[in-house]
Amino acid sequence: xxxxxxxxxxxxxxxxxxxxPASAQADALLERGSYLMNGIVACGNCHTxxxxxxxxxxxxxxxxxxxxxxxxxHAVVPNITPDPDTxxxxxTDAQIVEAVRNGKRPDGSIIGPPMPIAFxxxxxxxxxxxxxxxxxxxxxxxNKVEKSVYRIPLPAAYGPPVVAVPEVPKTDKVAYxxxxxxxxxxxxxxxxxxxxxxxxxxxxxxxGNEFGAPGGGLIASSNLTPANANGxxxxxxxxxxxxxxxxxxxxxxxxxxxxxxxxxxxxxxDDAGALVAFLRTLKPAQ
Numbered sequence: 001x002x003x004x005x006x007x008x009x010x011x012x013x014x015x016x017x018x019x020x021p022a023s024a025q026a027d028a029l030l031e032r033g034s035y036l037m038n039g040i041v042a043c044g045n046c047h048t049x050x051x052x053x054x055x056x057x058x059x060x061x062x063x064x065x066x067x068x069x070x071x072x073x074h075a076v077v078p079n080i081t082p083d084p085d086t087x088x089x090x091x092t093d094a095q096i097v098e099a100v101r102n103g104k105r106p107d108g109s110i111i112g113p114p115m116p117i118a119f120x121x122x123x124x125x126x127x128x129x130x131x132x133x134x135x136x137x138x139x140x141x142x143n144k145v146e147k148s149v150y151r152i153p154l155p156a157a158y159g160p161p162v163v164a165v166p167e168v169p170k171t172d173k174v175a176y177x178x179x180x181x182x183x184x185x186x187x188x189x190x191x192x193x194x195x196x197x198x199x200x201x202x203x204x205x206x207x208g209n210e211f212g213a214p215g216g217g218l219i220a221s222s223n224l225t226p227a228n229a230n231g232x233x234x235x236x237x238x239x240x241x242x243x244x245x246x247x248x249x250x251x252x253x254x255x256x257x258x259x260x261x262x263x264x265x266x267x268x269x270d271d272a273g274a275l276v277a278f279l280r281t282l283k284p285a286q
Contacts, residue, residue, distance in 0.1 A: 026133070033134030036127060039267045040185045040275075043131075045260035046077045046114070054214055054257050063087075063141040068114055069212035072194070074149040075114055083140040093132050100128055101162045110154045114189070114211075117158045118199055122183035124167045152196060170270070177278025180271055186260065187275075190221045206285035211258055219256050227284035240279070241272045 037043055048056040049065050064079035064087075082089040088096060095106045103110055103117035111117060120128075168179040181187040192199040193208045200206075207223035226233040232240050239250035247261035248254055255261065267275070 029130050029133045030137065032127070033130035033132070035266070035268075036130060036184060037134045039263055040180050040271065041131065042186065042260035042263035043080070045186075045263055047080050056262065059139075060141060060143075062135070062138055063143040064145045065143060067212075070114070071210055071218075072150065072152045073113060075112070076146050076148050078145055079141065079143045080135060081138050081141045081143075082136060083142050086142050086144040087140060088135070089140060093129070096132050096135065097128050100131065101165075103158045110156070112148060112150050112154045113194075116186055116189035119182040119186075119189050121158060121162045122165060122179065124165045124179075124183065126167055127184065128165075155198075170274070173274045173277045174281055175278075176271075177274035177276070178281075180275045181278055185275075187224075187279075190258075191224050203285040205279070205282040213256055213258070219258070223285070224279060225282045225285045227286050232279060237273075237276050240276050244272065244275070 044056055044062060046066055046068065047062045047064055049060045049063060051057050062080045063083075064077045066077040068075040068077065079087040081087040084090050088099075091099070091106055098104055099106075099111060100120050101117070101123055102121070103115065105111060123131075165183075168176050168183075170176045188204060189199065190209060190211075191205050191207045192201065193203050193206055194200070205224040206227070207221040209221045210218045211221070213219040222228065222231060224232055232243075235243070235250050243249050243255065243261075245261060245265040245267065247257060247259060
């Protein structure tokens with residue numbers, strides 16, 4: 001009896017040793033996913049419906065329906081809550097990753113702009129799985145939305161299938177800032193000109209893309225390169241960080257809230273510094 005009790009106790013301790021690290025890993029993954037989702041990735045800026053004042057409706061997180069108009073598309077943002085009928089509740093983790101990085105839904109259809117697939121292809125394995133962990137715990141909301149309309153042909157694929165992407169070391173400040181602005185964030189997607197629906201990477205950060213502005217009309221994204229003498233090249237690092245986080249330029253004017261500063265305010269100081277360091281390396285482009 002004593003030997004049996006001892007054996008059971010040993011097995012219990014071994015099981016606890018396995019469960020505890022697994023639980024800690026899951027918690028860390030969700031923590032990272034929450035930081036990314038509520039910060040630089042800012043999925044809610046498009047996927048969460050907004051109220052009359054343009055603020056996200058808290059109890060409708062990621063339920064879709066927001067309309068984004070541009071000359072080449074009328075995009076209706078999909079529901080990405082775990083609702084099984086109108087959201088992504090029936091998708092596997094691998095299918096969500098495939099949609100984010102390769103722009104392909106489980107039914108084989110291609111996801112069009114403004115979803116920045118061309119940049120999300122660079123999202124690391126760790127970070128894309130952290131986003132999946134976050135999406136799994138979002139409240140399921142039933143909200144069927146209409147399909148988007150494109151005035152340009154969508155590609156058959158965004159390139160060779162992305163299977164694995166390593167993490168970018170944070171010790172390389174510029175490289176990690178580049179990753180924040182491309183693989184994770186929307187910066188270079190909105191601020192890089194489109195040519196036939198694809199970003200002109202030779203003019204990275206040159207702006208000029210037109211989007212429907214709140215209240216009507218169109219607004220063009222700013223040129224973030226030094227070719228814009230009135231742009232960020234003349235701003236201090238602190239002024240640039242403040243503009244990203246608050247939506248207020250150094251001269252006191254307000255940035256149109258298509259930019260996700262409601263989420264960017266949660267970017268850590270280290271990440272904001274890396275983002276600024278990368279933006280300072282952009283080549284002049286008109």
